Amino acid sequence: MNILVAMDSLKGSLSSVEANKAIAEGFFKANSAFKVQTVPIADGGEGTAEALVHATNGQLIESVVTGPLGQPVKARYGILGDRTTAVIEIAEACGLPLVPEAERNPLIATSYGVGEMILEAVEKGCQYFIIGLGGSATNDAGVGMLQALGYRFLNKQGFDIRYGGAELKNIAKIDSSCVPEKVRTARYRVACDVHNPLYGVNGAAYIFGPQKGATAEMVKELDDGLKCFANVVLEQFGVELQHISGAGASGGLGAAFAGFLQVQLESGVGLILEMAGLEEKLQEVDIVVTGEGKLDRQTSMGKAPAGISRLARKHGLPVIALAGDISDGDSPLHESGISAYFTIVSGPVELEAAMDPEAARSNLKRTAEQIGRLLCLSMKKEPRDGSLASEA
Template sequence: MRAAIQETEKKRVVIVIDSFKGSLSSIEAGNAAGEGVLKACPSAEVKICPLADGGEGTVEALVNGMGGEMQFLTVTGPLGEPVESSYGMIKESKTAVIEMASAAGITLVPKERRNPLHTTTYGVGEMIRDAIGKGCRHFIIGIGGSSTNDGGIGMLQALGFSFRNKAGEEAGFGAAGLRDLAALSRENVVAELKECSFRIACDVTNPLCGNQGCSAIFGPQKGATPEMAEDMDQWLEQYAALAKEVFPEADVTYPGTGAAGGLGFAFLTFTNAVLEAGIQIVLEETKLEEQIRDADLVITGEGRLDGQTAMGKAPVGVARLGKKYGKPVIAFAGSVSWEAAACNGEGIDAFFSILPGICTLEEAMEKETARRNMSDTVEQAMRLFLAGRRKN
């Protein structure tokens, strides 16, 4: 049995690890890392904080970090069929935390049925409406992982907005509903919507239309052919022009309006919303800065550490906060690419893969294996950290 290191001065370790998607949740990864810290130094004070960047896991991270509870409901799924969905609610602050993917995500659509002409965001509006009915007036919404390209009109219809085509008929579901739009009405909008504020976790900077717009860039992965993408782009332009007649400040070029197939545009134009980096919302709402300020060591990480991480993903957001207070930051990942070296220039002092040897991806992602590998690797890194501190 390995001997633990006895420290006369208690070390405070703050652990903030993003989920290892398909393997460990943020909290599970944090608990495993905490176990490793305590094996090396039983006297350490360990604080485990949830982490997400606005995508998958955001609701769990914020509900855990803010003392909320989950709400469950059946909504209209992306294909117009009922799906079981959920969101978080923090009663004290009247805040709802929603992932649009829970109601309109691409994982809810089988590959053979992916077609943005027909997928809708209506269920997202139903979730918002449910939360409003339960007293929520503040919303944090992650809009990553969508299957839609409907400009958000499905969500808006669920909230009471009306979109009619040239024949006077209410627009149907999906991007096809944008074709031939002629009239927009807000006469029956949920009355309480004007009291609501929305923080939209949006890490996409694409505009609504054009060669960098949602149809051209994200349409293909949602099942669009080149011809469909071109049509949808034109329909979105017409929809935006109609919106601008009612909301003069509507701006199709604003960064992020193309997020989630135009859902970013819908929020920014039709509601009291701001588009923000997802990691910043999570860090602020969970008050992570207060925890890091008093830490001796910060531990972070995610499933794969690579060049994208260095461009501002969740672990770098944590690292930058650590460097604000001069704290050492160590990161752990299931896999590490050679490009991850860029993370050292973004506040991560050292990073490690938790894999002890060669194995298959399936073996590495098995929950108990990943938990054990995390604990063992963090223990050894903690021993090295403590040894270096004693010499200094």
């Protein structure tokens, strides 16, 4: 039996690669004759770079860039096996976890480090970029990133504005003459699974600002700044940022990519599964195993397991989904193509204990073994011990 395992990460516990390996070990414990192929995947957020690097035999690069509060931070990005495509998660440079809760302030937080990562990858020969949005501490409309890339944002006195969302209202003119040609000619694909506009009651400031530390007064100031920025862009370049679905993603980074780098924002799951070559890998598979930390209604609305299930259903393949928490599972999961779903937790347990990496690894392995034994019954073969799988 040919089994394809494509788990998303179990956030705070195991990466996609680690989860896949544990499941493969469980299947081989049930039957060494199983053929198990593992594919690391993600939904465009956390774990995207690692998943695509493993899927394409690329490499992870460690760098030091400007963090959201201006301090140096360590950030990782990936270069895929073709050596010309870089994968960048913006949260590595300006993510919310990089800022202590008491210091969160989107009025001063900057996305500058994202631009530094892009520039470094360009210098390493990358011409194509996969960008994962999500989890930012910023609300600067991506202006910080654009400043790092060579764009100048000038106030009425002709001076460069400073960093942060508070400066957006001071923008009077944009100068793009210093942007390197390699940045202009590079091709960018951006994974974005939110559809919020740049400003307004459903925009970046009102919807996401409070979780980044913004008070009600700050939200109003940030939203006014985003509107001012959009008006300058419309007047100078004729681009209506407010009409771009997803422009408000990651504090307005969606607007920066779409409006300045001519990017079409895409479904994160669809983009990542395409880059991982998942559909091609389904050609000689009998069953698919996927999952994530929690399966619920949100899973069927664009997360990785649902995307995998839809592809599998297209090829007539059954899908088993595993998760630590399935308490909110319901019919939309089956409608998305998941044939059956199971929890890996064996009994009542505190969340912290369930998320312990060793416990999660053991639970995945045990559950996969039991599923493997059930598959053996359907094949009318007795399970037998075997060796471990390798990551494909």
